[in-house]
Amino acid sequence: MANEEMEQLVSSEYKQGFVTDIESYTLPPGLDEDVIRYISSKKEEPQWLLDWRLEAFALWKEMHDPQAWANIEYPKIDYQAVSYYSAPGAKDKNAPKSLDEVDPKLLETFEKLGIPLHERAALAGVRGVAVDAVFDSVSVGTTFKKELAEAGVIFCSISEAVQNHPELVKKYLGTVVSKTDNFYAALNAAVFTDGSFVFVPKGVTCPMELSTYFRINAANTGQFERTLIICEEGAQVSYLEGCTAPMRDENQLHAAVVELVALDDAYIKYSTVQNWYPGDEEGLGGIYNFVTKRGDCRGDRSKISWTQVETGSAITWKYPSCILRGKDSVGEFYSVAVTNNFQQADTGTKMIHLGEGSRSTIISKGISAGRSNQSYRGLVKILPSAKNARNFTQCDSLLLGDKCGAHTFPYQEIGNASAQVEHEATTSKIGEDQLFYCMQRGISEEDSVNMIVNGFCKDVFQELPMEFAVEAEALLNVSLEGAVG
């Protein structure tokens, strides 16, 4: 099939691109200590946390952004032109105490996105999923809190956790991703505004899926959320996150940090469907998604599993990673990344093996279309202490058309001769033969492409919780609408 036809097939439509017209208080652009003090005081934070932020800020000023090594290109970001805090509601208004106090317009926004926050509606909709909804810099509500509390699970915004569970926050915050980990992690530590906090105590299996929905609304505003999930000994949780933003011509910055801690025999499953606005067909606008996600398998036999479906953002820079500290701990990374038009992605994972008998699996599926450019970057590091560690890596790239790029940068550092490390990689153009075969059976070109691409991603979709798997497949189809030939 001709490449022009392929391109026509991949033109996509972004359905979450609307703007909510709501009164909000947004700090003027700029970043200095006063801004950090403002954010901290707005959230009534304890002194230690303010000090922590200020330290991070001081260190950040000495750091450089990662453009030097990542395979992405963007104009230099003026961090003084970004606003670091925006909250729905008037300046002096306090955060709503319950869902009843939440501005109906906000509830409407989330409803429009398919995320009902009224529990009755929520019950009728996505059954058995508790949701924390974050709008710009603040959490607007968390559902099913009571039910979760009965099981002993804490699920709230991180701001609330700082108020109500300061000892837990203090104990774990920054212990997986230190505030000096990298440029964006330091920036996040200085200015993070909201995000989710999950604590599952010893022996408890969280009775429902937890989910956070991030929405950027305000223009010219950065979103810096911070999520912290802790599973004590033998505890289990499955957590999902979704993200969308309005269509705007300017690029917007999103720099999140996610920290996971799994103690002995704990299991954390973290799934992401990332659909930030990717920019238009000409590459104008879109979110810069610079995210640091890391899980610490601190305990023996602990397991952390990352599953991500990345279809949005103008630029994605993220490497959800696992530190496999515990003996026989397990790290998994399953990823589908789709780039179209002018999107760029440099994404992958790091598996750092310290524990004896630790195992990791990496399955990465990259699909590039249009003029997009995508890189898989993955590190498998086996330290001398990790006797009999094992890793299996498979990364496959699928190219749609002849103007896109796919690159693979695997790094392996093996410090122990007993380790077993396997790496498989393939790059293929979407098979003209496969397309022709399906179409010769009467299936339209677009349906054929969707079928083949979904088949290509099957190994990863299987890992998603059921509700998300369906959404992910649909999202993939929309992202590639008009994309092939």
Add this chain to the structure above:
Amino acid sequence: MIEIKDLHAKVEGKPILKGLSLSIKPGEVHAIMGPNGSGKSTLSAVLAGRSDYEVTSGSVTFFGKDLFEMSVEERACAGLMLAFQYPVEIPGVKNVYLLKAALNAQRKARGEPEIEAPTFMKLVREKLKFMKIDNSFLHRAVNEGFSGGEKKRNEILQMLILEPKLVLLDEIDSGLDIDALKVVSEGVNSLRDAGRSFLMITHYQRLLDYIEPDFVHVLSDGQIIKTGDKSLALELEDRGYDWVVEETA
């Protein structure tokens, strides 16, 4: 059913078909034989609509319509099916899913409602049994890890379910042992009726013992140079192609 007139086609700029004419009526079974490079597979690819084959002149009408005005999937929905010589693997896509999507796409094109799941499964199981294929086959990815014989059986299974009007069998016998050849032939023969036609492309007379053709054509250098009944195939088996080429030169 299909009327091919003075067809010329190129592959990568090189002329392959050079004035091929052939008419197939409903219910007829035609076999095309010929030496390597004579254009046999090009003919089936051009009829099915592969984009890397360029038709330079001539015409083809299918049920009275200009075939070259129809897209690949329109041709399929109108009842033209190509059973591939080398069916492609599609990882991650289950056989049952492809079958259902194809059947429903064709039903939709005919203005019929989608087939109901139980009816579909019943149909599929019946055909699987007929083709001596295990049920587990449905949940394997399309052609992935299939033996040559399994791939060919799969083509015939699809044919039994889609019930096309004109089937192009492109070297359906290649790579088959005798048992598999029997099963595949029985599949084809079970669909023979007054309204359905077949065009078989083959190198070997052997296939014609199992699927008896009404006409045998010899293709050489992009043209049909001789037509006969099935005794022609036996003669070709005995004497090779050279004598035909010389006779018509």
